[in-house]
Amino acid sequence: xxxxxxxxxxxxxxxxxxxxxxxxxxxxxxxxxxxxxxxxxxxxxxxxxxxxxxxxxxxxxxxxxxxxxxxxxxxxxxxxxxxxxxxxxxxxxxxxxxxxxxxxxxxxxxxxxxxxxxxxxx
Numbered sequence: 278x279x280x281x282x283x284x285x286x287x288x289x290x291x292x293x294x295x296x297x298x299x300x301x302x303x304x305x306x307x308x309x310x311x312x313x314x315x316x317x318x319x320x321x322x323x324x325x326x327x328x329x330x331x332x333x334x335x336x337x338x339x340x341x342x343x344x345x346x347x348x349x350x351x352x353x354x355x356x357x358x359x360x361x362x363x364x365x366x367x368x369x370x371x372x373x374x375x376x377x378x379x380x381x382x383x384x385x386x387x388x389x390x391x392x393x394x395x396x397x398x399x
Contacts, residue, residue: 282297282372282373282374283369283373283374283375283376283392283396284297284373284374284375284376284392285375285376285383285392286375286376287377287378287379287380288303288310288315288378288379295373296373296375297373297374298369298371298372298374298375299316299317299318299375299377300318300321300368300375300377301319301320301377301378302321302324302325302376302377303325303379303380303387304322304325304326304327304328304331315377321364321365322361323358324358324361326344326347326351326387330344330347330348330351331387336380336381336382336385336386338382338385344390348390349390362391362394362395365391365395366395376392
């Protein structure tokens with residue numbers, strides 16, 4: 278699988294024809310966004326970081342590497358998160374997939390970490 282097949286975008290950006298399957302990977306619904314406007318194929322809440330990890334991280338760039346390490350550990354634990362990754366991997370096998378998040382800084386988001394996991398395991 279190539280990098281172009283799993284994309285990361287902000288959920289607030291207008292949907293694009295190139296998005297393929299659109300999957301929200303935030304645990305909580307983005308503020309001010311109507312469900313119809315998001316045009317999602319799936320809301321993968323279980324693939325998002327735990328509330329505790331998300332709260333601890335707070336999108337602090339200085340904490341990103343530790344966040345990444347902890348989030349990867351969460352995704353590897355048996356349970357809803359690892360099952361969600363299996364489902365996302367299956368969805369990605371069908372073509373382009375765009376992981377969506379409300380996070381402003383995509384490069385330090387859970388969506389970027391998750392995209393890396395899906396690309397590695399493809």
